[in-house]
Amino acid sequence: MPELPEVQTIVDDLNKKVHDYKVAGFWTDWKKAIKLDLGRFKKGIIGKRIVGVDRRGKNILAHLDNGSIMHIHLKMTGHLLVKSKKSKIKSYFKEKVNQYIHHIWYLEKDKKKITMEFSDLRKFGKIRLLDEKGLKEDKELGSLGIEPLSNEFTLKGFKKILELKRKKTIRDILMDQGLIAGIGNIYASEILFEAGILPSRKAEDLTNDEKKKIHEKIRAVLGKAIRLRGTSDSDYRDTDGAPGGFQKVLKVYNREKEPCQRRACKGVVKREKIKQRSAFFCEGCQI
DNA sequence: TGCAGTGTTGCTTC
DNA sequence: CGAAGCAACACTGC
Numbered sequence: 001m002p003e004l005p006e007v008q009t010i011v012d013d014l015n016k017k018v019h020d021y022k023v024a025g026f027w028t029d030w031k032k033a034i035k036l037d038l039g040r041f042k043k044g045i046i047g048k049r050i051v052g053v054d055r056r057g058k059n060i061l062a063h064l065d066n067g068s069i070m071h072i073h074l075k076m077t078g079h080l081l082v083k084s085k086k087s088k089i090k091s092y093f094k095e096k097v098n099q100y101i102h103h104i105w106y107l108e109k110d111k112k113k114i115t116m117e118f119s120d121l122r123k124f125g126k127i128r129l130l131d132e133k134g135l136k137e138d139k140e141l142g143s144l145g146i147e148p149l150s151n152e153f154t155l156k157g158f159k160k161i162l163e164l165k166r167k168k169t170i171r172d173i174l175m176d177q178g179l180i181a182g183i184g185n186i187y188a189s190e191i192l193f194e195a196g197i198l199p200s201r202k203a204e205d206l207t208n209d210e211k212k213k214i215h216e217k218i219r220a221v222l223g224k225a226i227r228l229r230g231t232s233d234s235d236y237r238d239t240d241g242a243p244g245g246f247q248k249v250l251k252v253y254n255r256e257k258e259p260c261q262r263r264a265c266k267g268v269v270k271r272e273k274i275k276q277r278s279a280f281f282c283e284g285c286q287i
Numbered sequence: 288t289g290c291a292g293t294g295t296t297g298c299t300t301c
Numbered sequence: 302c303g304a305a306g307c308a309a310c311a312c313t314g315c
Binding site for chain 2: 001003058073074075076077122124140175177184185186234276277278
Binding site for chain 1: 304305306307309310311312
């Protein structure tokens with residue numbers, strides 16, 4: 001399940017792999033994922049060059065040379081794989097990812113031909129096409145909150161969010177895309193563990209020191225996860241089909257009943273359903 | 288065998 | 302307005 005670090009890894013790789021490539025063709029067997037008429041979508045992308053890729057929260061934005069933007073959301077099980085004749089498909093990659101490819105972009109630069117393939121087991125992923133104006137006015141992207149790794153995400157700004165949503169739990173706030181963009185279940189769990197704060201704590205009950213700690217850990221955990229190329233706890237893969245590395249250093253997420261990894265803590269990792277979703281935390285050292 | 292669980296987000300309902 | 306529940310899917314695990 002790609003969250004900010006996974007999407008950032010994909011974006012960085014795409015900038016290396018598909019930059020300046022022209023869309024020569026597009027194939028799909030799951031039209032439902034494309035949020036406009038297929039003919040219009042194809043017409044809008046074919047013949048256009050990809051001039052850059054970036055992201056907003058968990059959303060991938062591929063900019064084309066006519067100013068329009070392909071907006072891709074991988075949702076829970078989406079992968080973007082870039083393949084050339086030369087690229088070696090690793091064995092762990094064949095197991096799963098390949099059989100769920102529902103969309104293929106055929107890309108060309110000079111004589112080089114590659115593909116970008118969207119694998120999506122559960123078919124929740126979606127693809128949109130926006131023009132420059134549409135991007136600015138877009139309701140969906142426009143409603144996203146602050147980028148937690150940007151310079152604008154100051155402690156002061158974070159405190160303001162907590163003040164605004166004082167009745168909500170810190171976990172809900174971290175995962176609310178309209179407040180802070182890009183954090184999902186995995187990183188919310190890990191951030192709160194590192195900060196030593198229980199997910200059920202209400203924003204209004206946090207001390208200044210605790211707020212500062214959480215703010216610090218948001219940036220530290222996301223930063224470290226990007227350096228490790230994301231978390232492949234279940235099925236995330238990068239554009240080579242390779243897993244990330246952060247799952248090896250997860251402290252609480254999906255580690256129910258394991259002893260807490262913090263030195264001197266005799267606690268055990270708990271899993272609790274909070275609003276239909278599992279929260280992972282250590283009873284011993286998160287307060 | 289069968290059914291709950293899984294996670295992201297938008298839509299519906301109250 | 303906000304919160305809660307559910308649907309969009311398909312596979313895993315108990």
